Amino acid sequence: MSAHKCILGLVLLELKNIAMTAFSDNTWHMKPNIALAKQLAKRDVPALVYDAVNLEGVAMTLPEVQTILDGITVGGHRISDQNMAMNQAKAWEFIFALVDRREFKFTKEIALKIHNIAGQEEALEWGKFRSGY
Numbered sequence: 001m002s003a004h005k006c007i008l009g010l011v012l013l014e015l016k017n018i019a020m021t022a023f024s025d026n027t028w029h030m031k032p033n034i035a036l037a038k039q040l041a042k043r044d045v046p047a048l049v050y051d052a053v054n055l056e057g058v059a060m061t062l063p064e065v066q067t068i069l070d071g072i073t074v075g076g077h078r079i080s081d082q083n084m085a086m087n088q089a090k091a092w093e094f095i096f097a098l099v100d101r102r103e104f105k106f107t108k109e110i111a112l113k114i115h116n117i118a119g120q121e122e123a124l125e126w127g128k129f130r131s132g133y
Contacts, residue, residue, distance in 0.1 A: 038096070045069070046062060046069055049065050052088045053085050084122055091114050091117040091118040112127050
């Protein structure tokens with residue numbers, strides 16, 4: 001399930017957030033710019049979605065993913081594949097909302113909520129850990 005990619009991205013985003021707030025630059029004397037870090041992370045959503053769907057074996061190009069995220073269907077792809085891309089983007093928006101509200105903690109509950117969004121209509125059971133092999 002592409003939730004693995006989403007969780008990896010979640011961890012990276014949290015590490016970036018921690019680095020921006022906890023550490024300062026002693027060489028260049030630059031202050032952390034949290035707003036810019038969030039802007040750059042949000043800008044990368046199409047690339048993150050592209051990586052996730054391709055990791056799942058759905059051959060989409062980055063321009064196709066961007067078109068789908070803009071709400072336009074792309075010929076030659078199943079609706080389920082396009083829904084997978086949209087679910088990935090929704091999962092990222094959920095993560096960004098948690099970060100914006102400073103409510104993000106990498107917990108079991110948050111991971112399951114992300115999987116609930118990312119795996120909707122795709123995984124056998126979304127929002128739950130696998131119960132079988």
